Amino acid sequence: MAKTNEYGIGQYTFPRGWFMVGESAEATNKPSSLRYFGRDLIMYRGTSGRVVIMDAYCPHMKTHLAKNDTSYVVLDGKQVEGDDIRCPYHAWKFGPDGICNEIPYSPAPIPKAAKIRSYPVQEWGGLILMWHDEEEKEPNFEPHPLPEWDDPKWVNWKVDHLGTLDCHPQEIIDNMTDKAHLGPIHGSTDMQYFESECKGHVIRQVLAAGHRTLADDIMTNDTWYTGPGILLSRMNGYYNSLMMICHTPIEDGSVRAWHGLTVQPPNFPMTKEDEAAVPAFQEGSKLALLQDFEIWANKAPCISIMQVVGDGPFGKARAWYKQFYNPRKEAKSLQSKSNGHWVTKGTERDPWPTAAE
Ligand code: FES
Ligand SMILES: [Fe+2]
Structure with a gap:
């Protein structure tokens, strides 16, 4: 595996943005330990x-605030009080902002340095997202809205935990503009168009082609990253569906990844056939991603791509990705190097559809 500085992405080791760190059900009143962004975290x-x-x-x-089963703070069920957490060792109490608000035995004022770094969090589509930012500022963009999640006509995703990959996330982002892998990996045939767009913190790909596992005819895909870690893809195959792929750095050069597919069956309420077909379709989508996964899990780092005519605009996707590894004040000028609509030769069409956001 290679590290961020070997790819020359920017001055920060880990990107800025919203990242999945688990499912909503994993956050309980028993603190758990997490490891992302090269840090030990608790939730x-x-x-x-x-x-x-x-x-x-x-x-x-x-x-460690979450690795204790024997302190009386934990045994007495006193570790989480309201939205505060108490340390198992000497029972200092911290608010959700990480600031210590009680030292039970000390008559002196609480030191200013009695503070733990706390991260913005939100729940989205049954997932827990945290905002990672080396500059420790508030989020300056939001995840894409997800109206399908509360819509009874859609079957929500069940999250597939795909595990960890010893692969820098740059290699996963490369997939976003990789036109030429679609045939060999996913069985895409008769490609009618393949286009890419970068606009600020969003990168988008639209394509129409056959797909051996998810469609019996031409399938259209509209796929975009909102920031560096959350991908959504609208697909019209056998069913309308919305795919989620999240990936989050663990160490410099490794990631954890998840997949899910929400599906809109043609009938509401669902027929017996839909009930059987929806899980099979979700499984098919996961298997299609695992085709990419096998490549990522075993490839050597690609520091520089040997680009040929017919490849998608890899350079634009790599330029887009840099904005998240550099100070916020540089984001606009970095975005200006990738902003635009990029057409891969031989697949142009008109008009370019309304943008996803
Ligand atoms: S180490 Fe946490 S309260 Fe002492
Ligand atoms: Fe792929």
Whole structure:
């Protein structure tokens, strides 16, 4: 595996943006430990329902806040109080903002440095997203809206946990503009168009082609990343569907990934055939992604692509990705190097459809 600085992406090791770190059901009033962005983190759900993610170590004496089963703080069920968390060692209490608000035994004022880094969190489509930002600023974009999630005509995704990949996320982002893998990997035939667009923090790909596993005719795909870690794809194959792929850095050069597919069966309520076909369709979508996964899991790092005519605009996707690895104040000028609509030779069509966002 190669690291961020070997790809020359930018000055930060890990990108800025919203990232999946688990499913909603994984956040409970028992704090759990997470490892992302090269950091030990903890997650819990406060009494109000709010999910809190913060660094794992207490500033007092560096106790791990989630790895304890024997302290009386934990045994007495006192670790999470309201939306606050108490350290198992000396019972200092921290708010969801990470600021210490009680040292039970000390008469002195609470030190200013008694603070843990806490991260913006939101729940989206049954997933827990956290905002990672080396500059520790508030989010400056939101995940794409997901109206299908509350729509009874759609069958929500069940999350497939695809595990970890010893592969830099740059290699996954490359897939976004990779026209030439669609035939060999996914069985795409009769490609009618393949176009890419970069617009600020969003990169988009639209294509129409056959697909050996998900369609019996031409299937259209409209796929976009909102930021560096969350992909959505609208597909019209046997069924209308919306695919989610999330990937989140663990260490510099490794990621964890998830997949899910929401499906709109043709009948509402669903027929018996739909009930059987929807899970099979979801499974088919996962298997299609695993075709990419096998490549990523075994390839060597590609620091520089040997681009030939007929390849998609890899350089634009790599330029787009840089904005997340550099200070926010440089984002506009970095975006200007990729912003635009890019047509891969031999597949042009008109008009370019309304943008996904
Ligand atoms: S180490 Fe956390 S309260 Fe002392
Ligand atoms: Fe692919």
